[in-house]
Amino acid sequence: MGNGGFRVARGWRIRNILLNMMMISIVAVMGCSNDEVSPSQSTVQKDETTLVIGAYSVAKDALSEILPLFHKEWEQKTGQNIKFQESYEASGTQARAIVGGFEADVTLLAMEGDIEKLVKADLLDEEWKNKPENGMVTRSIVVMGTREGNPLGIKEFTDLTKPGIKVVYPNPKTSGGAQWDINAIYGAGLRLSEEQGKKDPEVAKQFLEKVHHNIESLDKSGRSSMAAFEYGVGDVIVTYENELRARIQKGVKYEIVVPKDTILIENPAAVISKYADKHDTREVAEAFIEYLWSEEAQRIFAKHGFRPVNDVVYNENISEYPIPEGLFDIEYLGGWEYVRETIYSKRGVWYQVLAGL
Structure with missing residues (x-):
């Protein structure tokens, strides 16, 4: 082999050595990269x-x-x-x-x-x-909210049955808050029946019917009802105490009316x-x-x-949250299981009120 052939062969060998060294370096770098990336990835996850x-x-x-x-x-x-x-x-x-x-x-x-x-x-x-x-x-309680100065003189749930009073509360089929509202009105009806001699669910149902007769807006949630009331819908809103307090803190001119007989919300x-x-x-x-x-x-x-x-x-905060004289809880109505069966079932009191039965 001449010198030219030796140079060519030696050139290929050197090239191969360099290529092998490059491959080793790349593999080494990749290996180091994997070792470094994996812990950092697991750290992000952790x-x-x-x-x-x-x-x-x-x-x-x-x-x-x-x-x-x-x-x-x-x-x-x-x-x-x-x-x-x-x-x-x-x-x-x-x-x-x-x-x-x-x-x-x-x-x-x-x-x-x-x-x-x-x-x-x-x-x-x-x-x-x-x-x-x-x-x-x-916790909270169900209260009524009126426009500034309470122009209609609302004091109790019984005032919501008066002719011409436009009432706002949400739909208990979609809103848990609404169930508290309806429970409060229904319970106030039970208290009325007790004043007449005995605790009578029929009297409570009739009372709820009278209030619902004046419904102006039946929204999907307590927040939606509050928005409707803010837009000027209705004279009185039945809602959580905290909903009204939150609006008043933001400068909205509402009056909070706490009924004597109302329900404790939990x-x-x-x-x-x-x-x-x-x-x-x-x-x-x-x-x-x-x-x-x-x-x-x-x-x-x-x-x-x-x-x-x-x-x-x-x-x-006790001065801000006095306890109403006739405050009752869900057990006064029989507990949640009983309430679901008798008021909110497919043939329950609420269904009958909506259907006019």
Whole structure:
């Protein structure tokens, strides 16, 4: 072989050596890159989580302040960043959405009955009430709201039966808040019957019929009814005390009328265990629900017009939340199961009122 051939052969060998060295370097770099990327990817997954919240519409304003505070506390405690996905609907609508496949990790709803729908759908542990205050995170009462100065002189639910009074409240078929409203009116009718000699459901039904005869607007949620009232619909709105307080704090000129006989509202919150376990968010979901009973969170609820369930915070605000003389709770009506069967079933009292039976 001549020198030229040797040079060519040596050139190929050198080229091959260089190529092999380059391939080794590339593989080494890729290997190092994989070693570095994998831990950082797992760190992102570990240090960040998403909590999906399905709540009733009335809780939205309070949660807008509570969520950032919980985020800060959780991050300081665990180093984990939380992203929140939030959905706000009428309580009954929200419960049906969750049963239908909306995978919320936690829920705040207007009433125990809506939580029980989730229990029956095997989405929630039956022990959800084994918490402080039996799982209730806020309280309120049903009141009436009028225009500034209460021009029609509304004092009691009986005033809503007067000719020409235009009444606003939401639809109990879609709104848990509306069921509280209807329960309050129905219960006030029961109290009237007791004054006449005995506790009579027929008298209560007739009283509810008289009030409903004056209905001006029947909306899908408590928040929708409040919006309609703000637009000038109706003379009187039957609603949560906290809804009116929140509007008054924003400068709207309403009067709150507290009937002598009205119902205590209790609003629950719970971890939706099936979805929280599926999303691996059970720990943060449980911590969030526990946080709702903290003094910090309860003060925010109080700020937005809710009656705190925390005794310390309630005592701080007791002058703002006097107890009506004839206040009753759901047990006065027979409990939620009885109420669902007798008032809101397909042939129940509410159906009969709507049908004029």
